[in-house]
Amino acid sequence: MAPESRSRCAGGHDEQRRVDRRAGAALRRGGRDVLRRGPRADRGGAGSPGRRGCGAVPLRAKGVPVAGIELSPPMVAQLRTKVSVEEIPVAIGDMATTRVEGAFSLVYLVYNTIGNLCTQEEQVECFRNAARHLVPGGRFVVEVGVPSLRRLPPGQAAVPFDVSDEHVGFDTYDVVTQEAVSHHLTRRPDGSYRRGTHHFRYVWPSELDLMARLAGMELESRGEDWRGTPFTASSGAHVSVWRVG
Numbered sequence: 022m023a024p025e026s027r028s029r030c031a032g033g034h035d036e037q038r039r040v041d042r043r044a045g046a047a048l049r050r051g052g053r054d055v056l057r058r059g060p061r062a063d064r065g066g067a068g069s070p071g072r073r074g075c076g077a078v079p080l081r082a083k084g085v086p087v088a089g090i091e092l093s094p095p096m097v098a099q100l101r102t103k104v105s106v107e108e109i110p111v112a113i114g115d116m117a118t119t120r121v122e123g124a125f126s127l128v129y130l131v132y133n134t135i136g137n138l139c140t141q142e143e144q145v146e147c148f149r150n151a152a153r154h155l156v157p158g159g160r161f162v163v164e165v166g167v168p169s170l171r172r173l174p175p176g177q178a179a180v181p182f183d184v185s186d187e188h189v190g191f192d193t194y195d196v197v198t199q200e201a202v203s204h205h206l207t208r209r210p211d212g213s214y215r216r217g218t219h220h221f222r223y224v225w226p227s228e229l230d231l232m233a234r235l236a237g238m239e240l241e242s243r244g245e246d247w248r249g250t251p252f253t254a255s256s257g258a259h260v261s262v263w264r265v266g
């Protein structure tokens with residue numbers, strides 16, 4: 022699929038500023054840990070660097086070679102205000118299909134990036150593409166939320182996740198296609214509200230395990246965060262690690 026046709030899924034990153042900081046700190050800790058377990062830590066990691074490269078930049082600063090795949094040229098332009106193409110090479114393209122040079126110990130998608138692929142088929146292809154980039158024994162790490170469908174009673178269309186004076190956020194779900202939309206109403210200093218939307222496909226942990234199997238990977242670990250807190254029925258998110266055979 023051409024990059025433009027995906028912009029509906031990739032656009033609208035209203036919430037990203039807050040979470041990028043969290044993702045960056047987490048990947049700094051967790052990514053290093055996974056790399057330490059990896060067969061060839063010198064092979065480094067590959068991921069979607071985003072506009073600020075909050076995951077990629079700190080990893081690179083710690084001496085880990087990193088390469089990225091990013092759909093949005095403006096995101097890459099912002100990354101370039103921080104790091105050069107020599108420090109973090111980035112291929113502009115779709116993470117489901119784009120190949121970057123090299124073989125890696127770690128491929129990662131932090132903070133719900135997998136959801137930017139809005140069909141199951143694209144998410145499956147993304148797992149296959151991750152596997153293509155890994156050395157034998159290499160790992161694919163995904164951080165993503167658990168769908169909040171247990172909070173969606175029959176007949177109700179929306180689940181609020183933040184209601185405050187400054188921001189109202191709620192998700193709407195299509196339970197047939199698993200497409201969802203995060204809606205954000207953010208208060209401006211003049212008291213008016215800016216509306217933003219972010220389209221994504223929600224995906225179950227077990228569904229991701231099956232995608233991994235299709236790509237020749239097995240689940241190695243799953244925690245509810247980067248500290249390895251056990252994943253339980255009440256976990257709101259997970260950090261999962263699959264290992265290629």
Ligand SMILES: C[S@@+](CC[C@H](N)C(=O)[O-])C[C@H]1O[C@@H](n2cnc3c(N)ncnc32)[C@H](O)[C@@H]1O
Nearest residue numbers: 031069070071074075076091092093115116137
């Ligand atoms: C949550 S951010 C990246 C994670 C985080 N900022 C980091 O530092 O690692 C998600 C990024 O994925 C990009 N993106 C969305 N759809 C994509 C696709 N199909 N292929 C590649 N990148 C995509 C977006 O443009 C955005 O920059």
